[in-house]
Amino acid sequence: MGNASRAAIVSDRRITGLSADLIAGLVAELDPLWHERHQARLASRPRKRAVGAGAKHRLVLVDRRPAPPLVHLRHATTHDVPACWFDVDRSTVTRAIGEARPLLAERGRTVSPGLRPRTPAEVIDHLGADGKTGIIDSTEIRVRRPAAGRRDRDRSISGKNKQNAVRTMVVTDGDGRVLFCRPTSPGSCADITHARRLGLVELLADGPAMAILADAGYQGLGAQTGGRMITPPHRKFKKNAPDRYEEMYERRRKAHSSRRTRVEHGIAHLENWRALTRHLGRREHMSHTVQAVAGPLSHQQTADLASARPM
Structure with a gap:
C-alpha cells in the first residue's frame, strides 16, 4: 500500500x-x-x-x-x-x-490539556472544584456465552435483557463528555452494587459539595451520600393516586430525566465504537477495551468542545 x-x-x-x-x-x-x-x-x-x-x-x-x-x-x-x-x-x-x-x-479521560482523571476520587474532586454536576448510568455490552460446564457460567446473564453481557458504569459531565468508565463486571450485577463496590458512596459522603444525577437503579444512595446522589422522586402511591399528585410526580420525573439526557448521549458515543456494541473476542480484554475507547473518545470530545466555544 x-x-x-x-x-x-x-x-x-x-x-x-x-x-x-x-x-x-x-x-x-x-x-x-x-x-x-x-x-x-x-x-x-x-x-x-x-x-x-x-x-x-x-x-x-x-x-x-x-x-x-x-x-x-x-x-x-x-x-x-x-x-x-x-x-x-x-x-x-x-x-x-x-x-x-x-x-x-491507561491514558485516562481528558478533561483539559493538563488534566486526565483516572479514578473516581479524581473525577469527584474535578466536579467539586469546578462546581459541575456529574451524571451516572450503566450500560451493557454483549459478549459470547461462556462454554458449557464452565464455573459461574450464569453470572454473565443480564436480568434486564436476558442475554450474556458485561456491565460498565459511565460518568459524564453536563456536556456529555465521558469522565470515567468503571472496569467491567458480570451482567447480573445491579447498578447500585456497582456503585457500592467502587466506593462511590464513601467518596461522595466525604467529598466536596456536588451533585451526581442518577436513575432509579441508584435509589437509596441519596440518604447515604448526604443528598449528593440525586435520583428520581419516589412514588408514594402505587395505585389510586390523586390526580394532583400524579401531575406533580410526572413533572418532577420528566425534569430529572431531561437533566440526565447527556449521559445517554455519552453512552451512545461510546457505543458508536462498534467494539462496545457486541464483543466477540476474549472477555478478559473487555475492561481494557472499554478504557481504551473512553480515553481517545474523551480526548476528541474535549477538542470538539474547545473548537465549538467562541473565543
Whole structure:
C-alpha cells in the first residue's frame, strides 16, 4: 500500500474515530511508553542473541501505534481487515492491537490539556472544584456465552435483557463528555452494587459539595451520600393516586430525566465504537477495551468542545 493510501486511512476521522491532529499527539505520547515497556520486556528474560536482533517491524510508527487498534475498536473488524489495508500479516496487526490496547486504556479521560482523571476520587474532586454536576448510568455490552460446564457460567446473564453481557458504569459531565468508565463486571450485577463496590458512596459522603444525577437503579444512595446522589422522586402511591399528585410526580420525573439526557448521549458515543456494541473476542480484554475507547473518545470530545466555544 502506498504512503498516500496510508495517510488517507489515518487522516479520515470516519475510519479511526479521531482527527489527524489527535492521532499525531497519540503517536508522540505512546511511542516512548511503548519503547520503555518493550525494552523492559526484552531484558526481563535470558537471551541467546543481542537485544534488537531479528526481524524488524514492517509497520511504521503511525501505522503500528495506534492506527490498527483504532480501526479495530471503531468498527469491530477482524484483524484481517487492517492487515489487508496496511499490507501486513494478520499476526502483525494482532500484536499491534495487543501492545496498544493497555497503553490507550491507561491514558485516562481528558478533561483539559493538563488534566486526565483516572479514578473516581479524581473525577469527584474535578466536579467539586469546578462546581459541575456529574451524571451516572450503566450500560451493557454483549459478549459470547461462556462454554458449557464452565464455573459461574450464569453470572454473565443480564436480568434486564436476558442475554450474556458485561456491565460498565459511565460518568459524564453536563456536556456529555465521558469522565470515567468503571472496569467491567458480570451482567447480573445491579447498578447500585456497582456503585457500592467502587466506593462511590464513601467518596461522595466525604467529598466536596456536588451533585451526581442518577436513575432509579441508584435509589437509596441519596440518604447515604448526604443528598449528593440525586435520583428520581419516589412514588408514594402505587395505585389510586390523586390526580394532583400524579401531575406533580410526572413533572418532577420528566425534569430529572431531561437533566440526565447527556449521559445517554455519552453512552451512545461510546457505543458508536462498534467494539462496545457486541464483543466477540476474549472477555478478559473487555475492561481494557472499554478504557481504551473512553480515553481517545474523551480526548476528541474535549477538542470538539474547545473548537465549538467562541473565543
